[in-house]
Amino acid sequence: MAALLLWAGWHRPARADWLSDWNQAALVAGRDSGEISPEISRTMAMLSTAIYNSVEGISGNYNLYTQGTYTGPSGSAAPGASIQAATATAAYTVLSGLYQSMEPTFFNLYSNQLSTLGGDPGLASGINFGSLVGNDILNWRSNDGWADASDITLYSPVGSAGHWTESAVDSAQLPGWGNVSTFAISGTAGFSGTLGMTNSAYIATNAYATDYNAVKDIGSATSGTRTQSQTDAALFWHAAQGTTSNVGIWTSIAEGVVTSQNLSLEDSARLYAALNVALADAAIVAVDTKYTEDFWNPEQAIQNGGADGNALTIADPVWAALLGNPEMPSYFAEQGIFAGSAVPILELFAGTNYAFSVSFDTDGDGFPDMTRTFSSLADALLEATYSSVWGGISFEKDALDAAAAGDQIANTVMNNQFAPVPEPAGALLLAIAGMLSFARRRR
Known part of the structure; x- marks a missing residue:
């Protein structure tokens, strides 16, 4: 009885901002x-699904996250387990496993929370x-293909008009990330995009020429058409290497939603997990499409416009x-697919x-x-999608097709993951009540 009273008297609200500390620690580590x-999107998906399953393995209001060979936690939480202790430990375990040299930093945060x-x-x-x-999440993802994604032998330059060209030998980034x-x-399959024809055939079309001339005008470093707001948006959503990337931007937006909507720790964990799973899959689809389609970017296209066989495109060698000049092919545009996958979930x-x-x-x-x-x-979706066009690194088709694929990914995530645990059906409840009544009459 004393132990029961102790538990009944213990009450500490589960804070949603508890999770933002781990979000920021992961982003900075990446x-x-x-x-x-x-790469950052993979980390964030691993972190947030571990946190989500730690929460739902105790509260049980939403379905546990599962995927492929990962069928959820390999054990159950003891009655009365602290949700906050579970989330902090899951986060610490994942991040210290992924970034072992940074473990002391993660431990400081962990010990402070505990x-x-x-x-x-x-x-x-x-x-x-x-x-x-x-540890279940770490073990599951240990052989997911990330370790081989930088293998430069996975990319073979074609070297003809319409195909992407590396700026230096072996400079292609993460050519195996689509695997x-x-x-x-x-x-x-079913999410990756396609030009609809060979690269050489596509660059001879009027649709390509329209895209070509539009980005040539507005995406130039010296454009007189691009507004200051468009320039700022291009720089903002570019989120270049050395920053926390586009993933960091969408995480910040999600944290704003958590605060403004006064979400509980449970709902916050669900939001972050859905968002980061969608972003991680969007990154995989984007890179798969990039290296499969191997489409050149605007700078290469415009400098070599005379080689495309299209009378409507005039070259400008300078x-x-x-x-x-990004170190990946341009189709899909990263900004578009990330925005397309994030916004439906945030809404x-x-x-x-x-x-x-x-x-x-x-x-x-x-x-x-x-x-x-x-x-x-x-x-925000519209601005993020067009930002890469304004920045001269994507054609409009690259951006719009990417955003559409992102939307498809987001809908698939929310239709198949993170759903509420179904309430018992009314008939079942009545049947249970009847059984209990019958059992009482038999006594």
């Missing part, structure tokens, strides 16, 4: 390790469950894009009329230096 957005739970009688069982969940196991979708939690501002560190020095303000999440 940035400081020199990772780019696909110190606030001093009298919680479910502390030990929460720690045990969080450790189990975190990484997905987190929610069944695979890249043309340069505002954002330079489920914040609504379609959610107005917000978001700040970002565009130069990687650790301090936000640019803020963008939006009247809705759809407004």
Whole structure:
């Protein structure tokens, strides 16, 4: 009875901002390790699914996250396990496993969080469950293909018009990332894009010429057409290497949703897991499409316009894009597919009329230096999608097809993961009540 009273008297609200500390720790670890957005998205998906399953393995209000050979936690939480201890331990376990040299930093955060739970009688069982969940995720993803994704032999330059060309030998980034196991979708088939014809045939079309001339005008480093707002948007959403990437921007937006909507720890864990799983799968689909289609970027196309066989495209050998020459083919555009996958999920939690501002560190020095303000999440989707065109690194087709694929990924994630546990049907409840009544009459 004393133990029961102790548990009944213990009450500490589960804080949603508990999770944002781990989000930021993961993003900084990726940035400081020199990772780019696909790699950072994998980390964030592993972190957030471990946290989500730690929460739902105790609360049980939403279905556990499962995918492929991962069927959920390999054990159960003890009754009364602390959700906060479980989430902190799962997060610490995943990040210290992924970035072993940074373990002391993660441990400081972990110990600080646990110190606030001093009298919680479910502390030990929460720690045990969080450790189990975190290690399950690490073991599951240990052979998911990420280790071979940088193998440069996976990319073979074609060397003809319409195909992407590396700026230096072996400079292609993550050519094997399209082979990484997905987190929610069944695979890249059905999500990856296509030009609809061979590259050489496509660059001879009028549609290509329209895209070519549009980006040539607005995406140039010296464009007189691009507005200052479009220039700022291009730089903002580019989220170049050395920053926390586009994943960091969408994480910041999600954290704003958590705060503005006063989400509980449970709902916050669900939002972050859905968002990061969608972003991780979007990155896999984007890179798979990039290296399968192998389409040249605007700078290469415009400098070599005379080789495309299209009378409507005039070459400019000294043309340069505002954002330079990325080390990946241009179709799909990363900004578009990330925006397309993030916005539908965020709208489920914040609504379609959610107005917000978001700040970002565009130069990687650790301090936000640019803020963008939006009247809705759809407004952010539109700007993020077109930002790569304004920056001269994508054609409009690259951007719009990517956004559409992202939307498809988001819908698949939410239709197949993170659903509420069904309430018992009314008939079943009546049957149970009847059985109990019958049992009482028999006594």
